[in-house]
Amino acid sequence: MAFLEAHGLTKTYGETNAVDNLTFTVEKGSFVSLLGPSGCGKTTTLQMIAGFEDPTMGKIKLAGRDLSAIPARDRGLGIVFQSYALFMHMTVAENVAFGLEMRNVDKAERKRRVADALELVHLGHLANRYPRAMSGGQRQRVALARALVIEPELLLLDEPLSNLDAKLREEMQLELRRIQREAGVTTLMVTHDQSEALAMSDRVLVMEKGRLQQEDSPFEVYERPRTSFVSTFLGKSNNFEAELKSVTPTASQLLIAGRGLTGPSVNLKPGTVEVAVRPERIEIVDAADAVITGTVRERIFLGAQWMMNVATPLGDMLVIRRNAGRREAEIGDTVHLSWAPEHMRILPLNEVAA
Amino acid sequence: MNQNGRFSQVFNILFCAFMLAPIVVVMGVSLTPEGFLEFPPSGISLRWYQAILDNSDFIEAAWISLKLGIVAATVASVLAVPAALAIGQGKFKGREALQALFLSPLMVPTVVLGIAFLRFLSLFGLNGTFTGLVLCHAIIITPFILRLVLAAVVGLDRTVDRAAESLGASNWTIFRRITLPSILPGVIGGWVLAFITSFDELTVTVFIVNPATTTLPVRMFSHITQTTDPLVASVSALTVIFTIILMVAVDRMYGLDRLLIGEGKK
Ligand SMILES: Nc1ncnc2c1ncn2[C@@H]1O[C@H](COP(=O)(O)OP(=O)(O)O)[C@@H](O)[C@H]1O
Numbered sequence: 001m002a003f004l005e006a007h008g009l010t011k012t013y014g015e016t017n018a019v020d021n022l023t024f025t026v027e028k029g030s031f032v033s034l035l036g037p038s039g040c041g042k043t044t045t046l047q048m049i050a051g052f053e054d055p056t057m058g059k060i061k062l063a064g065r066d067l068s069a070i071p072a073r074d075r076g077l078g079i080v081f082q083s084y085a086l087f088m089h090m091t092v093a094e095n096v097a098f099g100l101e102m103r104n105v106d107k108a109e110r111k112r113r114v115a116d117a118l119e120l121v122h123l124g125h126l127a128n129r130y131p132r133a134m135s136g137g138q139r140q141r142v143a144l145a146r147a148l149v150i151e152p153e154l155l156l157l158d159e160p161l162s163n164l165d166a167k168l169r170e171e172m173q174l175e176l177r178r179i180q181r182e183a184g185v186t187t188l189m190v191t192h193d194q195s196e197a198l199a200m201s202d203r204v205l206v207m208e209k210g211r212l213q214q215e216d217s218p219f220e221v222y223e224r225p226r227t228s229f230v231s232t233f234l235g236k237s238n239n240f241e242a243e244l245k246s247v248t249p250t251a252s253q254l255l256i257a258g259r260g261l262t263g264p265s266v267n268l269k270p271g272t273v274e275v276a277v278r279p280e281r282i283e284i285v286d287a288a289d290a291v292i293t294g295t296v297r298e299r300i301f302l303g304a305q306w307m308m309n310v311a312t313p314l315g316d317m318l319v320i321r322r323n324a325g326r327r328e329a330e331i332g333d334t335v336h337l338s339w340a341p342e343h344m345r346i347l348p349l350n351e352v353a354a
Numbered sequence: 355m356n357q358n359g360r361f362s363q364v365f366n367i368l369f370c371a372f373m374l375a376p377i378v379v380v381m382g383v384s385l386t387p388e389g390f391l392e393f394p395p396s397g398i399s400l401r402w403y404q405a406i407l408d409n410s411d412f413i414e415a416a417w418i419s420l421k422l423g424i425v426a427a428t429v430a431s432v433l434a435v436p437a438a439l440a441i442g443q444g445k446f447k448g449r450e451a452l453q454a455l456f457l458s459p460l461m462v463p464t465v466v467l468g469i470a471f472l473r474f475l476s477l478f479g480l481n482g483t484f485t486g487l488v489l490c491h492a493i494i495i496t497p498f499i500l501r502l503v504l505a506a507v508v509g510l511d512r513t514v515d516r517a518a519e520s521l522g523a524s525n526w527t528i529f530r531r532i533t534l535p536s537i538l539p540g541v542i543g544g545w546v547l548a549f550i551t552s553f554d555e556l557t558v559t560v561f562i563v564n565p566a567t568t569t570l571p572v573r574m575f576s577h578i579t580q581t582t583d584p585l586v587a588s589v590s591a592l593t594v595i596f597t598i599i600l601m602v603a604v605d606r607m608y609g610l611d612r613l614l615i616g617e618g619k620k
Pocket residue numbers: 013018036037038039040041042043044045
């Protein structure tokens with residue numbers, strides 16, 4: 001049985017569903033990300049789990065018990081807020097000790113556990129500082145230590161790295177993952193940053209407009225997106241319409257820009273579909289092998305890679321090529337593009353083309 | 355700092371001079387050796403300061419004003435803090451009305467208030483009593499505290515309360531350990547402002563004192579209606595010095611501009 005379960009979780013504000021019939025599970029000890037664009041309902045979901053918002057519908061269970069009747073202060077969850085929400089008039093040690101005081105932990109043990117928690121986040125030497133005199137990254141660690149010291153069953157992180165600058169963010173990704181592993185705490189993190197979600201999580205839940213789009217491992221959501229939204233939200237993708245002619249258990253027949261192509265098997269009915277191809281999977285080939293032919297519109301050199309924008313009958317295609325130390329196609333050149341059938345993702349047609 | 359034009363600099367200087375001139379005059383007059391008001395003083399003497407010590411009426415009135423200011427400012431703070439939290443953080447209808455009610459003593463002419471209090475206290479037999487004075491002063495000075503505390507409350511981050519709650523704190527604990535310490539500068543600033551206002555209050559108080567509860571401003575007022583000797587000047591000068599010391603102390607502790615103008619961004 002899963003450790004955290006959400007069943008049909010829904011939150012309605014006025015007319016709109018901020019969270020719409022969300023069902024998912026989190027396994028004990030795992031690190032799961034709730035990924036989606038701003039405003040898709042991530043924070044609302046987290047607040048419902050934390051107990052600060054009541055679900056309009058649906059249920060949340062933690063270790064088998066229903067949370068709905070348990071007030072936030074009795075849920076015993078560790079929460080790191082986006083703004084960190086530190087107690088500015090207390091020292092770092094006092095901040096961290098607060099949760100233990102509320103639990104009437106005696107003074108000697110309190111001191112020991114605060115020291116342990118600060119050690120875990122490498123802040124032992126700053127115990128007597130005030131948060132005002134600390135950097136963003138340090139404050140974030142204080143917030144983390146404060147949440148972890150109560151040994152929560154579940155750690156909730158709301159965009160924990162979004163207030164840090166790019167370099168610090170990458171450091172903290174590794175650091176956060178280390179801390180989570182050492183503490184062994186089941187973690188649900190909210191983020192709008194796809195690379196963060198991919199880098200840190202065991203599982204990724206992709207949300208859009210309050211709905212769950214896909215739940216998978218980071219590799220799977222990137223490699224096998226199941227909706228048009230997921231394919232474009234995670235990484236770059238060339239999406240275009242195609243005709244699905246027929247499907248067998250092992251393959252499918254597609255018509256792309258008037259050309260017949262064999263693709264991977266898919267659980268869809270014949271008709272108009274959307275095909276997604278990653279830019280790094282597109283190759284430049286001879287005219288005879290071309291799937292589509294186009295003209296190079298723009299070309300950017302990135303050192304290790306070339307990035308090209310190619311105008312084709314299917315629309316503009318983004319092509320990323322490894323720099324092999326040779327000359328590349330120039331702006332204005334005609335190029336023939338192709339890709340291996342297994343690199344096509346055949347998706348249900350999205351009403352609003354991405 | 356020099357984004358102000360020459361004209362506004364001149365204006366500022368004139369304005370400060372205008373504000374400070376009466377204080378300088380009062381200080382000067384209080385040092386006169388003569389028995390009448392003169393400025394500039396013909397000599398320097400502490401004669402009129404000595405006179406205060408020989409005048410038990412003034413000393414007693416000063417004690418009453420001090421006690422009244424402390425008790426009234428404290429009572430008003432106890433009223434204003436929960437009111438500011440309700441107005442600043444609550445989500446109920448009538449918040450605006452509640453705020454207007456608490457601020458209304460500022461909008462009613464003080465003479466009208468004085469007459470109203472006189473009638474009101476008579477009804478309850480509190481006329482001239484210390485309790486009556488505390489009640490009326492608390493009502494008059496609550497708006498001053500409320501405004502400062504409200505400014506502090508509005509700046510509070512509610513997610514901090516949630517953080518404390520998630521760590522197991524009860525509402526009372528959140529208030530005592532998190533909210534109150536965060537708004538304390540506002541409360542103290544408001545308390546001091548309220549204390550000074552009470553200590554200084556004449557128009558309303560004149561209606562509701564009796565000889566046993568005469569406050570310092572009322573004492574001075576009745577003194578100058580009878581005689582005009584420099585005694586009032588020396589008392590005034592001491593009051594001004596007392597107020598300045600109070601302000602400096604608060605400034606040292608919390609920063610006056612932060613209290614009176616609002617939280618400055620660093
Ligand atoms: N208290 C609220 N009242 C009304 N609408 C809200 C409230 N909180 C959130 N919303 C709306 O719900 C949607 C989801 O918000 P949120 O969960 O904060 O998104 P995210 O965290 O993914 O950016 C948004 O459209 C937001 O405007």
